[in-house]
Amino acid sequence: MLDFLYSNLGRIFGAEEITKVQWKLGNDLPPTFIAFILVGALVFVIWSPFREAIPSRRVLLVFLRLCGILILLLVLLQPQVNFEFEEKGVSRVYVLLDRSESMTIKDDGQESRWEKAVKAFSGSSDGVLQQIGNDHQLEVMTFGDKINNLSVEQIEEELPGAKSSAIGSALEGMKEKELSAILLFSDMAWNEGVDPVGVAGELGRRGVALFPVPIGKSNSPDASILSVHYRDRVFPGEEIPLKIQISSSPELEGLTTDLVVNLGDEEVARQMVTYSGGQQIMEIVIKGRTLKGQFPLKLELEGIEDEISLANNKAERSLTFID
Structure with a gap:
C-alpha cells in the first residue's frame, strides 16, 4: 500500500523512484509540556459537553473540539515528511x-x-x-x-x-x-x-x-620531420646548410628512403636517409637562387609502405634572399 502511495507521489514530484521516506517533528517542545496541554484539552473536551441538555449537541461539541485538539497538535508538533529519490536523466x-x-x-x-x-x-x-x-x-x-x-x-x-x-x-x-x-x-x-x-x-x-x-597495433611504423634549422635570410647564390631533425619508430630501423628538398617549385637536393629507429639529425647543403625575394622551402621524407601517416613526413618553411 505504501509502495503504491510513494510511487504515485514520485510521479507527482517528477521523480522516477522514491528511495526513502523519513518522518520527523519540526518543533523541539519538551514532551512533558505537550503532554500537559494534551491532557488539559482532553479533560475540557470530556467535561464541557455535560453542560448541554441536548444529546445531539454534545456529540457535535465533542467532534468539533477533538478536531480542534488535532489542529493544535499539528501546530505544536509540526510534523514533516522528507522524500529521498533518484532522478534518472538521460x-x-x-x-x-x-x-x-x-x-x-x-x-x-x-x-x-x-x-x-x-x-x-x-x-x-x-x-x-x-x-x-x-x-x-x-x-x-x-x-x-x-x-x-x-x-x-x-x-x-x-x-x-x-x-x-x-x-x-x-x-x-x-x-x-x-x-x-x-x-x-x-x-x-x-x-x-x-x-x-x-x-x-x-x-x-x-x-x-x-x-x-x-584500434590497430601500437607499434605501427612512422617517421616524421621534427624540426629544420637554417638561416632564413641569405644572399643570392649562397650555400645554405640545413640541419633536419628526424624521428622514426623502431620498426623502421635500418630502412632507407629519400629526403627531398624543394626551393619554390624546383628540387634542389635529394639525399638518402637510413632510419635509426629513434631521433637523428640530417645535414644537407643547398645552393640558393640568384634571384631576390622570399621562396617556400619544402622538405619531404618519401613514404614507406604501411607507414602510419604521411602528413608528418613533410615540413614547409620560407627562405628570403637579400642584397
Missing part, C-alpha cells in the same frame, strides 16, 4: 571516430583499422551502439584535420583519408559541450594540434569521462 555521450589516413592500414591484412572501429561501434550484437544506445543519447562525430557531425546511418558511408589526426583538437572541441562521457575510437597516432593528454586532463577535472578505444 546522459549525453559523444563518440569520436578517427578518420585519418592511418586508419586505412590493415594490420592483419584483412580489415582496415577504420572497418574495425566501425564494427566495434555499431556491430550487430556486441557493438557499443547496441550496449549503451538505449540508455544514453549518442552524438557521433568523425575527426581528422576537422570534425564532422554524422548520424549513425552515415558511418557506413564515411571513408578515412584525412591527412592529419588532430586528436587533441577534437577533444578540445568537446570542452564547451554538455556531455557525460566521450568514446574515442582511434589508433592514437596524433600528428597535429594540441597534446590530447593535457586536454583529457581538463575534461576529467570537469567530470567528463574519456574512454579511449585503441
